[in-house]
Amino acid sequence: MAKEQKIMVQQEDVTRNGHTVSVLTVNKNEIGYVETEEKRFLAYQAGQTKPNRFKTMDDAVNFLIAEYHLHHS
Secondary structure: OOOOOOOEEEEEEEEOOOOEEEEEOOEEEEEEEEEEEEEEEEEEOOOOOOOOEEEHHHHHHHHHHHHHHHHOO
């Protein structure tokens, strides 16, 4: 069984292209960001230009964290 490893995810609001977005980082490396669009939340993985749409901010953040774990395990 693999040893559980804890990572620290930080969320910071920054302004990009005139919009406030929530940037998620792990060890100072950006894993993605979330921006709002009307009543939806758009989650962009780092390096991607196509968003994934969610109904809540929590869903968008959880998606980015899950994708990070999937590709960096």
